Amino acid sequence: MKGSRKASVLPGFGLSLGFTVLYLSLIVIIPLASVLIKTAGMSFTEFWAAVTNARVLAAYKLSFLTAFFAAAVNAVFGLLVAWVLVRYRFPGKRLIDSIVDLPFALPTAVAGIALTSIYAPTGWVGSLLEPLGLKIAYTPIGITIALVFIGLPFVVRTVQPVLQDLDKDVEEAAVMLGAYRWRTFRRVILPELIPPLLTGFALAFARGIGEYGSVVFISGNMPMRTEIAPLLIMTKLEQFDYAGATAIALVMLVISFSLLLLINYMQWRYSRRVQAG
Amino acid sequence: MKSKIYRTLILIAIIALLTACGSGGGNGSGNGPSTGSGGASSDAKQESLPPVELLNVSYDPTRELYEAYNELFAEYWLNEKGQKVTIKQSHGGSGKQARSVIDGLEADVVTLALGYDIDAIADAGLISPDWQSQFDLNSSPYTSTIVFLVREGNPKGIKDWDDLIKEGVEVITPNPKTSGGARWNYLAAWGYALKKSGGDEAYAQEFVKELFKHVPVLDSGARGATTTFVERKIGDVLLAWENEAFLSLKEFGEDQFDIVTPSLSILAEPPVAIVDKVVDKRGTREVAEAYLNYLYTEEAQKVIGENFYRPTLPSVAEQFKDVFVDVELLTIDDDFGGWRAAQEKHFADGGIFDQIYTPGS
Amino acid sequence: MAGAIHAHLSDAASDRPAHATESRGVRIALITVALLFLALIILLPLISVIVEALSQGWRVYVESITEKDALSALRLTLITAAIAVPLNTVFGIAAAWAIAKFKFRGKNVLITLIDLPFAVSPVISGLIFVLLFGAQGLLGPWLAAHDIKVIFALPGIVLATIFVTFPFVARELIPLMQTQGVQEEEAAATLGAKGWQIFWRVTLPNIKWGLLYGIILCNARAMGEFGAVSVVSGHIRGQTNTLPLHVEILYNEYQFTASFAVASLLVLLALVTLVVKAIVEWKSEQRSAGSEGGTG
Numbered sequence: 001m002k003g004s005r006k007a008s009v010l011p012g013f014g015l016s017l018g019f020t021v022l023y024l025s026l027i028v029i030i031p032l033a034s035v036l037i038k039t040a041g042m043s044f045t046e047f048w049a050a051v052t053n054a055r056v057l058a059a060y061k062l063s064f065l066t067a068f069f070a071a072a073v074n075a076v077f078g079l080l081v082a083w084v085l086v087r088y089r090f091p092g093k094r095l096i097d098s099i100v101d102l103p104f105a106l107p108t109a110v111a112g113i114a115l116t117s118i119y120a121p122t123g124w125v126g127s128l129l130e131p132l133g134l135k136i137a138y139t140p141i142g143i144t145i146a147l148v149f150i151g152l153p154f155v156v157r158t159v160q161p162v163l164q165d166l167d168k169d170v171e172e173a174a175v176m177l178g179a180y181r182w183r184t185f186r187r188v189i190l191p192e193l194i195p196p197l198l199t200g201f202a203l204a205f206a207r208g209i210g211e212y213g214s215v216v217f218i219s220g221n222m223p224m225r226t227e228i229a230p231l232l233i234m235t236k237l238e239q240f241d242y243a244g245a246t247a248i249a250l251v252m253l254v255i256s257f258s259l260l261l262l263i264n265y266m267q268w269r270y271s272r273r274v275q276a277g
Numbered sequence: 278m279k280s281k282i283y284r285t286l287i288l289i290a291i292i293a294l295l296t297a298c299g300s301g302g303g304n305g306s307g308n309g310p311s312t313g314s315g316g317a318s319s320d321a322k323q324e325s326l327p328p329v330e331l332l333n334v335s336y337d338p339t340r341e342l343y344e345a346y347n348e349l350f351a352e353y354w355l356n357e358k359g360q361k362v363t364i365k366q367s368h369g370g371s372g373k374q375a376r377s378v379i380d381g382l383e384a385d386v387v388t389l390a391l392g393y394d395i396d397a398i399a400d401a402g403l404i405s406p407d408w409q410s411q412f413d414l415n416s417s418p419y420t421s422t423i424v425f426l427v428r429e430g431n432p433k434g435i436k437d438w439d440d441l442i443k444e445g446v447e448v449i450t451p452n453p454k455t456s457g458g459a460r461w462n463y464l465a466a467w468g469y470a471l472k473k474s475g476g477d478e479a480y481a482q483e484f485v486k487e488l489f490k491h492v493p494v495l496d497s498g499a500r501g502a503t504t505t506f507v508e509r510k511i512g513d514v515l516l517a518w519e520n521e522a523f524l525s526l527k528e529f530g531e532d533q534f535d536i537v538t539p540s541l542s543i544l545a546e547p548p549v550a551i552v553d554k555v556v557d558k559r560g561t562r563e564v565a566e567a568y569l570n571y572l573y574t575e576e577a578q579k580v581i582g583e584n585f586y587r588p589t590l591p592s593v594a595e596q597f598k599d600v601f602v603d604v605e606l607l608t609i610d611d612d613f614g615g616w617r618a619a620q621e622k623h624f625a626d627g628g629i630f631d632q633i634y635t636p637g638s
Numbered sequence: 639m640a641g642a643i644h645a646h647l648s649d650a651a652s653d654r655p656a657h658a659t660e661s662r663g664v665r666i667a668l669i670t671v672a673l674l675f676l677a678l679i680i681l682l683p684l685i686s687v688i689v690e691a692l693s694q695g696w697r698v699y700v701e702s703i704t705e706k707d708a709l710s711a712l713r714l715t716l717i718t719a720a721i722a723v724p725l726n727t728v729f730g731i732a733a734a735w736a737i738a739k740f741k742f743r744g745k746n747v748l749i750t751l752i753d754l755p756f757a758v759s760p761v762i763s764g765l766i767f768v769l770l771f772g773a774q775g776l777l778g779p780w781l782a783a784h785d786i787k788v789i790f791a792l793p794g795i796v797l798a799t800i801f802v803t804f805p806f807v808a809r810e811l812i813p814l815m816q817t818q819g820v821q822e823e824e825a826a827a828t829l830g831a832k833g834w835q836i837f838w839r840v841t842l843p844n845i846k847w848g849l850l851y852g853i854i855l856c857n858a859r860a861m862g863e864f865g866a867v868s869v870v871s872g873h874i875r876g877q878t879n880t881l882p883l884h885v886e887i888l889y890n891e892y893q894f895t896a897s898f899a900v901a902s903l904l905v906l907l908a909l910v911t912l913v914v915k916a917i918v919e920w921k922s923e924q925r926s927a928g929s930e931g932g933t934g
Binding site (some may be wrong): 053054138217220222231234237239241 | 372625
């Protein structure tokens with residue numbers, strides 16, 4: 001083990017990395033590999049037919065678009081929430097800060113049922129919007145709202161610490177130089193916030209693509225229109241079509257993994273740049 | 278070097294301790310229910326037979342039925358054999374439940390929405406292939422049919438299948454791909470259109486296609502669809518199991534909904550079966566068989582009728598003849614060539630149901 | 639700087655000179671928009687759960703949550719969390735130690751793999767264990783031969799929960815330990831401290847708040863997981879139903895009030911953990927304010 005890395009005086013590298021890799025393999029990698037093994041039983045044409053079927057493509061498209069929009073909404077509003085929580089004082093701030101974590105804790109099915117009952121045409125908000133001709137539940141908008149709920153903490157919790165540690169001096173210097181507030185924000189603050197925003201966006205996006213529990217209640221599940229990809233996996237399973245289900249699952253897995261890898265790579269590049277500078 | 282070994286040992290010890298705590302807690306809970314039943318049986322200690330537990334894996338709309346029936350059977354079995362029997366229930370979508378049994382959920386008996394799902398378990402080798410002949414009446418102790426549930430006073434004037442595809446009528450049904458009940462809905466509509474057109478399949482396909490254009494929300498299960506119709510107040514008509522429609526009246530108030538029986542519907546025969554592999558392993562065949570056979574007795578048939586399933590025993594059916602409207606019923610075997618054929622033609626990937634949602638078809 | 643990286647609110651950051659903050663009008667506008675957004679997206683669902691739960695009065699509420707099956711679901715949920723959270727905590731510490739304190743190849747891939755369960759659809763998270771341990775699965779025949787039950791029993795539920803909550807502790811600790819660097823530990827090592835001594839005396843005090851935060855989030859998610867557990871549970875009433883599954887069952891039995899009552903119990907558990915978190919942060923702030931002397 002020595003020589004392959006920069007010698008460190010700290011102990012426990014072999015032990016901690018060994019345990020990490022072992023546990024990771026047992027809990028994550030080996031189980032996920034079973035998806036691969038299952039799909040390996042299909043011929044390539046079967047696999048291709050299963051994952052490029054018109055309905056499956058429509059579901060991918062829906063899952064990706066709604067997850068993307070939800071993550072984008074979260075990037076904007078998550079930044080705003082983080083900003084307000086870090087920078088300003090107002091009553092009840094600590095309580096509000098705690099509530100941001102609620103989507104992590106609330107079972108997704110409960111979230112789905114609650115959101116549906118609020119945004120359905122008979123619900124608190126839905127009934128206000130119905131006369132305006134705006135439908136939320138059972139449309140892609142409803143799916144997006146559920147995903148915004150699920151993804152918000154990812155953005156807030158990645159942006160918050162960075163905002164907190166932002167160097168006050170740089171900002172002050174910008175002010176001294178006569179920059180306006182908005183300009184200071186754009187030129188000085190925002191560049192610092194881009195990496196955590198990206199991470200938060202990616203995590204919210206990746207989570208949104210796969211979300212099931214909260215979405216099925218509010219989506220309406222219409223084939224080609226409001227049917228999400230995870231529901232199709234469920235549908236295939238109901239038909240005892242394991243191979244078809246795992247094929248769709250595999251595509252989603254590969255996409256999620258690439259997305260996360262890309263983000264981690266960008267983060268790594270960024271931190272190197274910062275260190276070098 | 279020595280310290281490294283020492284550290285490793287400590288870490289292993291910690292992990293072992295954690296897992297031990299974990300599994301210890303797990304065992305504690307695992308013992309929980311059995312000690313519970315052990316304690317309860319102490320009053321019947323002089324009985325020769327130890328208490329027995331059955332797992333009945335069923336589909337969604339039978340919750341109320343089996344809750345009542347399990348009590349009845351437990352009492353009967355205690356009197357008959359002096360043995361205490363506890364029946365555990367698991368409910369969910371029919372297909373999902375069948376899959377769980379295939380994947381290893383140790384059900385002694387399955388009571389599902391359609392024969393196709395039990396066939397799937399039989400294909401996996403857990404149930405003998407001739408299961409349908411092992412109990413009377415195709416192993417279907419109760420039947421049901423598909424009816425329309427409409428809003429009070431029937432404001433859209435819905436009388437029959439043709440009214441469902443009228444301009445401005447919204448129909449609620451679950452997705453036939455994920456819900457057993459919805460497959461009965463779909464087949465009833467198909468059968469009606471086929472009969473009306475004198476056997477023209479192109480017409481029938483056009484009819485179901487038009488019908489599903491009137492569906493604003495496709496829930497994944499029967500209960501979800503009922504909630505959408507009842508709680509969210511979406512749609513003008515709910516295609517539902519007859520028992521679900523009656524239950525909705527009971528749960529949500531008779532002054533809110535009306536039941537409309539169409540001119541033609543389908544005979545839904547939710548079948549029951551013993552999971553041979555499991556009962557042989559657990560030694561519960563006798564009680565499991567008795568459990569299913571008892572469904573055909575007069576007492577049980579009454580409970581069945583009270584829970585809005587159609588009793589099959591003529592004497593009991595007579596008592597409930599005011600509740601259940603007599604209607605011409607198609608059957609899956611005579612009109613659709615059995616479940617496997619119907620599944621293949623309509624609901625398999627690329628089947629007719631998929632085609633009606635394919636753009637441009 | 640220690641400890642400041644993780645998400646807690648220090649007052650220092652909100653104390654700003656007038657020229658380096660927005661005008662009062664803009665501040666109020668931003669706060670209003672942020673609060674409105676939170677109200678619409680998060681607070682409203684929370685309130686609706688509580689309103690529904692209490693819609694038939696306290697008596698029905700108490701009856702619903704003390705009913706036999708609800709209690710057995712609560713017990714199962716607590717047991718599951720009690721196994722999953724400590725295991726993930728040990729893992730999280732080990733992973734963060736290896737990743738943050740040492741340089742090695744493939745670190746990015748390793749971090750990504752740790753992140754992966756965040757991004758895997760809950761449906762798939764359950765499915766993989768069925769594919770592995772189900773009767774038709776890869777290990778199914780062997781398990782059946784040895785009469786070991788994994789799925790549709792406690793081990794399966796625990797495994798699915800561990801998978802879903804896998805990244806929380808590690809994800810919290812890795813950036814924290816990375817920014818802390820290795821100087822303190824190296825100094826301790828040079829002074830002759832042994833491995834575990836370094837960890838207990840130097841590292842742990844530095845990371846303990848971040849660690850606690852990770853544990854709390856991990857716990858909250860462990861108790862609330864629905865999708866993955868639903869696939870491996872078998873839904874046997876009073877036996878393999880966790881609280882979130884019990885909510886669904888009640889809902890499907892048209893017992894809406896009882897269903898929301900049980901759901902509110904989960905919200906309550908979540909709020910308790912969140913309150914604990916708030917207290918923890920408040921305390922850590924007091925300490926850091928004391929020790930750092932307000933350098934910010």
